[in-house]
């Protein structure tokens with residue numbers, strides 16, 4: 482098979498500032514050993530997130546030029562609404578400034594203290610929005626999804642039996658809606674099968690519980706269904722996406738992912754009573770219903786971007802980039818979450834650095850080594866991000882997220898070379914300690930320092 486090439490040409494460039502290892506040692510020291518505190522110009526390859534970091538197409542930029550900034554009833558809104566309706570089929574569409582604003586409105590309207598919101602895995606902002614409104618946010622991922630190294634086609638699937646057990650345990654009246662996240666970011670960008678979405682809906686229908694889809698990466702999920710699920714190969718991504726949405730009663734969306742834009746989101750539903758409540762809250766917190774939290778030109782870019790995300794050639798290329806890096810790392814012996822996800826490669830830092838304990842923040846050790854050796858910025862999803870006090874997180878992961886249409890194959894080859902160097906020197910990577918931390922979401926602003934010694938590991 483020939484190389485899967487980037488299905489686009491580049492007509493605008495952005496310089497990458499080259500730095501030396503010595504400069505990066507100093508820059509990281511100035512940033513208190515926390516890559517969130519680096520200036521982005523100090524980073525050569527930025528894999529911190531795939532959210533809002535993509536490149537827009539010439540069609541999107543053209544559409545932006547005709548953005549109509551009327552407060553009410555703009556043609557840009559009508560094009561946005563038509564595009565979202567065409568793909569999702571939902572009756573009511575509300576534009577928001579990003580995904581978490583949609584989650585906030587959903588939670589504020591429908592969540593009351595004491596309720597429970599099931600999900601395959603809540604993303605952190607989803608969990609926070611549900612919890613602030615008084616809900617218990619419960620993850621019901623299948624056992625396969627919990628096993629980092631297991632190769633399984635749909636590790637994002639909801640555990641249907643546990644969902645039913647949860648409904649019986651807490652009672653229908655305490656579950657205003659359930660959610661399903663496609664793909665499952667928190668679990669490694671793993672997809673949910675069409676069969677699983679259908680089965681989730683069928684079970685919820687029996688109990689009259691509505692289903693809300695967290696649709697941020699709906700197009701990547703549709704691609705995995707097309708490629709991996711029996712009987713789906715012949716279908717278009719649009720057709721599969723429409724079927725996915727058909728099982729949901731509404732959705733929250735961060736267009737910063739599969740909307741292929743730098744900012745934006747939406748909230749959708751079919752229920753007229755919900756729509757009434759969402760509309761009032763939208764006006765209160767985001768803006769008039771025909772622009773929400775967005776400019777007319779943003780609405781135009783999303784209207785086009787959602788369709789570009791469903792292009793077969795784009796998804797084949799996108800998936801190939803993630804798979805390419807995953808295969809190279811795997812061949813080198815780097816422990817990664819398998820199979821590769823839709824938007825990122827996740828490295829198991831606990832296995833990568835077996836001499837470090839969770840208290841030594843192995844994920845931070847790896848993140849910082851990748852920055853010093855190669856100017857690469859990744860993100861820790863381990864005990865700094867998810868640990869509570871001294872209690873460690875369940876996993877010590879490092880995410881290399883892929884911005885959409887931004888980096889080429891040589892950039893990824895470079896990342897692989899840097900990883901190889903870091904892997905060869907992994908025994909030299911030491912512990913980090915927290916010097917200063919905020920009460921909530923400490924990973925964003927924590928000040929860290931390299932420790933002189935590591936925590937003694939209990940020998941099993």
Ligand code: F0G
Nearest residue numbers: 530532579580581604606666697735737
């Ligand atoms: N849901 C999922 C599954 C997400 O991955 C995100 C964002 C959101 C909701 C919230 O959307 O950022 O537009 O408010 N994920 C980003 C990330 C931040 O890096 O994975 P938002």
